[in-house]
Amino acid sequence: MAEAGGAAAAAAPAPDIDPDFEPQSRPRSCTWPLPRPELPAAPGGSRRNAWGNQSYAELISQAIESAPEKRLTLAQIYEWMVRSVPYFKDKGDSNSSAGWKNSIRHNLSLHSKFIKVHNEATGKSSWWMLNPEGGKSGKAPRRRAASMDNSSKLAKVRGKASKKKPPLQSAPESTADSPGSQFPKWPGSPSNASTISARLSPILTEQDDLHDEELLPSLVYSSASSNVPPTVTEELELIDGLNLMSPSSSVLSTQQSASSGQIQRDSSFSLRSPNAAGQTTTFGNSLFNPVDISLQSSVSHFSAPQTLEALLTPSSPPPRDVMMTQVDPVLPQTGNRMSSRTLLLLGGQATQSKMSSGNPRGKPTEQQAESVGASVLPSTLPIVTSPQNTASISSLKAPVSATTAQSVQLGSPLLLSSASPAPLGLNQDRLPTDLDIDMYMENLECDMDYIINSELMDGEGLDFNFEPILSTPSYPSTSQASNHTWVPS
DNA sequence: CCCTCTAAACAGG
DNA sequence: CCTGTTTAGAGGG
Numbered sequence: 450m451a452e453a454g455g456a457a458a459a460a461a462p463a464p465d466i467d468p469d470f471e472p473q474s475r476p477r478s479c480t481w482p483l484p485r486p487e488l489p490a491a492p493g494g495s496r497r498n499a500w501g502n503q504s505y506a507e508l509i510s511q512a513i514e515s516a517p518e519k520r521l522t523l524a525q526i527y528e529w530m531v532r533s534v535p536y537f538k539d540k541g542d543s544n545s546s547a548g549w550k551n552s553i554r555h556n557l558s559l560h561s562k563f564i565k566v567h568n569e570a571t572g573k574s575s576w577w578m579l580n581p582e583g584g585k586s587g588k589a590p591r592r593r594a595a596s597m598d599n600s601s602k603l604a605k606v607r608g609k610a611s612k613k614k615p616p617l618q619s620a621p622e623s624t625a626d627s628p629g630s631q632f633p634k635w636p637g638s639p640s641n642a643s644t645i646s647a648r649l650s651p652i653l654t655e656q657d658d659l660h661d662e663e664l665l666p667s668l669v670y671s672s673a674s675s676n677v678p679p680t681v682t683e684e685l686e687l688i689d690g691l692n693l694m695s696p697s698s699s700v701l702s703t704q705q706s707a708s709s710g711q712i713q714r715d716s717s718f719s720l721r722s723p724n725a726a727g728q729t730t731t732f733g734n735s736l737f738n739p740v741d742i743s744l745q746s747s748v749s750h751f752s753a754p755q756t757l758e759a760l761l762t763p764s765s766p767p768p769r770d771v772m773m774t775q776v777d778p779v780l781p782q783t784g785n786r787m788s789s790r791t792l793l794l795l796g797g798q799a800t801q802s803k804m805s806s807g808n809p810r811g812k813p814t815e816q817q818a819e820s821v822g823a824s825v826l827p828s829t830l831p832i833v834t835s836p837q838n839t840a841s842i843s844s845l846k847a848p849v850s851a852t853t854a855q856s857v858q859l860g861s862p863l864l865l866s867s868a869s870p871a872p873l874g875l876n877q878d879r880l881p882t883d884l885d886i887d888m889y890m891e892n893l894e895c896d897m898d899y900i901i902n903s904e905l906m907d908g909e910g911l912d913f914n915f916e917p918i919l920s921t922p923s924y925p926s927t928s929q930a931s932n933h934t935w936v937p938s
Numbered sequence: 939c940c941c942t943c944t945a946a947a948c949a950g951g
Numbered sequence: 952c953c954t955g956t957t958t959a960g961a962g963g964g
Binding site for chain 1: 943
Binding site: 523554 | 953954955956957963
């Protein structure tokens with residue numbers, strides 16, 4: 450009550466927000482799915498909360514949505530609140546801010562609508578993203594709920610033996626770490642300095658309960674991210690890509706990683722499944738057991754360790770036959786479903802690739818280009834000019850329609866043989882010792898595949914497009930927020 | 939009842 | 952301290 454109460458109470462005296470309001474035009478364009486009509490937002494003034502009609506959950510959603518990458522850390526969410534919502538504006542950082550932050554946190558972890566993607570960077574907290582499905586309270590998981598053991602959603606069976614907590618308490622206290630920077634300047638590319646795999650994933654592999662079903666991560670967004678990169682970002686991305694991706698693929702890998710990589714690279718999501726009663730599962734990117742994978746997608750997963758090894762082995766020539774064999778794969782069509790999003794994604798990639806190849810770094814002026822590319826849309830796709838692109842496209846395409854590793858491995862040898870521009874000479878340095886990566890890749894692939902198949906198919910949760918307000922919620926009063934929020938421009 | 943907000947305890951970092 | 956998870960009660964519909 451210390452703050453919140455005070456704040457709330459104090460809020461009363463601080464009417465600065467009220468006048469603002471914002472009936473505005475805003476015909477409909479819902480900011481976010483919002484199944485429920487919400488309050489009529491009567492101009493008369495029926496605000497549920499001091500800040501308006503939206504619930505915390507909704508606000509958070511907006512915040513996340515507004516982020517270029519659709520993911521934010523807690524702190525960033527806070528920030529967004531402060532900047533975007535007049536009500537919180539005053540109470541932003543430091544001092545008076547407790548109650549609402551608590552609530553934010555509470556909401557984040559409570560609703561299945563939000564998923565946590567852990568981010569091991571600079572000790573930053575996890576990313577929070579929107580769960581494509583939008584769990585929302587006891588709502589049934591849309592269609593693809595493989596296992597609807599509906600029966601008892603009320604029976605929140607929680608195997609946990611509570612937590613006997615005697616009033617006892619010790620003072621663990623430690624580390625006075627000081628991250629400082631309350632001001633993340635939003636690199637856009639969230640510093641994933643994790644570099645080579647955050648091996649050591651927390652994955653608990655709870656084989657006991659195989660209730661995975663809807664745990665499936667299906668993140669599709671990302672991609673668009675590109676619009677950020679001044680220099681540093683780019684570098685980061687490149688580096689990142691290089692590290693994570695197979696060393697041999699150089700350029701191609703870069704591209705891929707740039708987009709697809711980003712999606713999961715951050716790795717490890719934890720989703721809460723409604724039924725599971727708050728069970729949280731975390732997937733580590735670097736290594737999680739095959740079991741999960743197989744479960745996730747029945748995609749043909751040949752995955753021959755040896756083969757992979759061979760592939761990676763510098764001395765041994767890449768067994769093309771193998772790849773050939775695998776190439777054939779199946780699902781020729783699946784891809785047709787691709788929504789504009791996918792295309793967009795691809796387009797983005799293409800663009801990016803072009804840029805990066807043409808100019809590795811230190812390029813002013815690209816931001817616009819980027820955005821353009823992104824918006825250009827599907828038609829852009831086919832447009833390819835340089836060999837690299839071709840290669841890239843094929844590779845890109847792979848994950849979409851084709852299957853597995855193909856793209857990945859394919860990327861390296863094929864590309865190299867066909868058109869490697871070799872802008873970067875650092876391939877063979879770390880060839881060996883990459884098994885992890887492979888695994889990782891595979892995972893990636895699977896996910897991608899799955900994602901594409903599942904998500905794009907229905908595109909349920911993703912269609913929300915709120916045009917007008919991107920970074921700004923809806924509050925007009927947000928003077929500065931509109932401009933330089935986190936969106937680069 | 940269900941939903942939301944709020945407060946608080948508690949586990950880890 | 953910050954981040955997350957979870958419990959619990961108040962209040963509104």
